[in-house]
Amino acid sequence: xxxxxxKIKSRWHQYRLKDVFFNEAKKLxxxxxxxxxxxxxxxKFRILKKGQNALDIGASPGGWSQILSQKVFSNEKKNKIIxxxxxxxxxxxxxxxxxxxxxxxxxxxxxxxxxxEGIDVIVSDxxxxxxxxxxxxxIKNIELCEKSFEIAKNLLNKGGIxxxxxxxxxxxERVCNLIKKKFLQFNLYKPKSSKSESKEIYIIAKFLx
Numbered sequence: 001x002x003x004x005x006x007k008i009k010s011r012w013h014q015y016r017l018k019d020v021f022f023n024e025a026k027k028l029x030x031x032x033x034x035x036x037x038x039x040x041x042x043x044k045f046r047i048l049k050k051g052q053n054a055l056d057i058g059a060s061p062g063g064w065s066q067i068l069s070q071k072v073f074s075n076e077k078k079n080k081i082i083x084x085x086x087x088x089x090x091x092x093x094x095x096x097x098x099x100x101x102x103x104x105x106x107x108x109x110x111x112x113x114x115x116x117e118g119i120d121v122i123v124s125d126x127x128x129x130x131x132x133x134x135x136x137x138x139i140k141n142i143e144l145c146e147k148s149f150e151i152a153k154n155l156l157n158k159g160g161i162x163x164x165x166x167x168x169x170x171x172x173e174r175v176c177n178l179i180k181k182k183f184l185q186f187n188l189y190k191p192k193s194s195k196s197e198s199k200e201i202y203i204i205a206k207f208l209x
Contacts, residue, residue, distance in 0.1 A: 032063030034125050036193035037202070038163075039067060044189065045204050047161050051077035053119045055111070055155070057102060057148055057164075058126020059083035062092050068123070069094045082114055102147055108154045118157035124148050124164045127200075138169040145175050145203075152208070153182065162205040169199070179205050 030036075042048045048071040056065045065083040073081055073094040081095045084102060091097060096114070100107060111119075126148075128140040145166050152162045162179070166172050180186045184207035194200055 030063050030066055032061055033193065035063035035067050037125065037191040038064045038123065040191035040193060041163060041189060041202060041204060042067070042071065045187065045206070047121060047163060047204065047206065048072050050074040051079050052121050053079050053115055053117060053157075054081045055115075055119050055122045055151075056081070056083040056095075057122065057124035057151070058085055058144075059097070060085040060087040060089040062089050062095075064123055064125050065092050065095045072121070080115060082111070102151065108151060111151070111155055115155060119155045119160060120157055121161040122148065122152050122156060122163070127165060127167075138167060138171065141165075141167045142169075142171040142175055146178075149175070149179055149182075152205075156208045158208055160208040162203070162208070164203050165200050166203055167199045168201060176203065179203060183208055 048054075048068070050072060051074045052072045054068045054072050056068060059065045062083065065081070068081050069092055073079065082098060083092070083095050084098050084100050086099065086101055088099060089097065098110075098114075100110070124144075126144060128137070128144055130137045131140075145164055148164045149162070152160070156162065162183070166175065176186070176188070183205035185205070187204045188201050189204055190201050
């Protein structure tokens with residue numbers, strides 16, 4: 001008599017089955033659980049409104065861009081929403097996907113051509129690929145935050161909004177202080193949908209000076 005072998009699920013798979021936000025994202029058609037992070041941020045800080053020109057940095061697989069499409073796009077105003085990533089991902093309604101490295105010398109010039117009227121909100125849930133070395137990974141995250149800030153300074157309209165992910169560590173305070181100086185309002189926030197063990201926190205900077 002043959003017995004069927006039971007499939008042994010990995011800890012990662014078991015965690016996902018218990019992950020309320022992962023399951024809810026699947027149910028609602030969001031491409032990632034991180035969509036709920038932007039929804040939480042928006043609910044608390046009111047950063048998104050119809051008609052804004054918006055940029056999503058490091059957008060793949062597109063969870064945050066889906067929220068931008070829902071909350072920001074306006075048929076009447078014909079505003080622009082652009083998602084940028086090194087990876088290809090499936091198109092999203094009302095969003096232009098650009099495959100591009102934000103560190104390229106011509107990146108800001110390219111975006112200026114698309115956003116002739118400037119950008120009202122820049123968001124980024126991007127995180128660099130990890131090496132296993134905590135110090136190196138922290139520095140890579142800081143460099144990504146600094147680059148996102150540089151893009152914001154060049155492309156955001158006066159009064160614009162910047163939302164980026166940063167990981168707690170030695171250099172985080174320095175970057176936060178740099179951003180604080182350029183915006184009228186500055187907050188740090190960890191959404192409930194962030195994993196409890198994660199060191200990620202979000203910078204919400206409003207009203208570029």
